[in-house]
Amino acid sequence: MNPSINAIALYLCSWLRDPQNPTPFLEKARETVSDARETFTRRGMTIDDSLRTSYEERITEHGLDQELLAWATRTATALDSSSLPSDPEHRDTLSPHSYRGFRLTYGDLEEIYGADLPDGS
Numbered sequence: 001m002n003p004s005i006n007a008i009a010l011y012l013c014s015w016l017r018d019p020q021n022p023t024p025f026l027e028k029a030r031e032t033v034s035d036a037r038e039t040f041t042r043r044g045m046t047i048d049d050s051l052r053t054s055y056e057e058r059i060t061e062h063g064l065d066q067e068l069l070a071w072a073t074r075t076a077t078a079l080d081s082s083s084l085p086s087d088p089e090h091r092d093t094l095s096p097h098s099y100r101g102f103r104l105t106y107g108d109l110e111e112i113y114g115a116d117l118p119d120g121s
Helices: 004-010 026-039 047-062 066-080 104-111
Strands: 094-099 102-105
Touching: 004 026, 004 047, 004 066, 004 102, 004 104, 066 094, 102 104
Parallel strands: none
Antiparallel strands: 094 102
């Protein structure tokens, strides 16, 4: 089987897979693929070649995890078609709060309030 680069990235970042919630949020999947591209980069190789080499090494060392590969392939396909659900509280998502007529994102609220996000009370 020859998985896509995004499936390889998700396979290598297996910590994203949660058996209790097998479908990650779109933003988290994108961040994980991006992180994998940075983490597994090798000098003198393209990013795609680096990911494929790391994938082949992982399979050689630990064997192929068919269940993880199936999950990574399904998630990568959903990511590529933008059919993963969005995180309603991702830092780039608009919150219900505004300041002087401008809607604030959850990231804005984190910066303003730190860890203490307003609960409306």
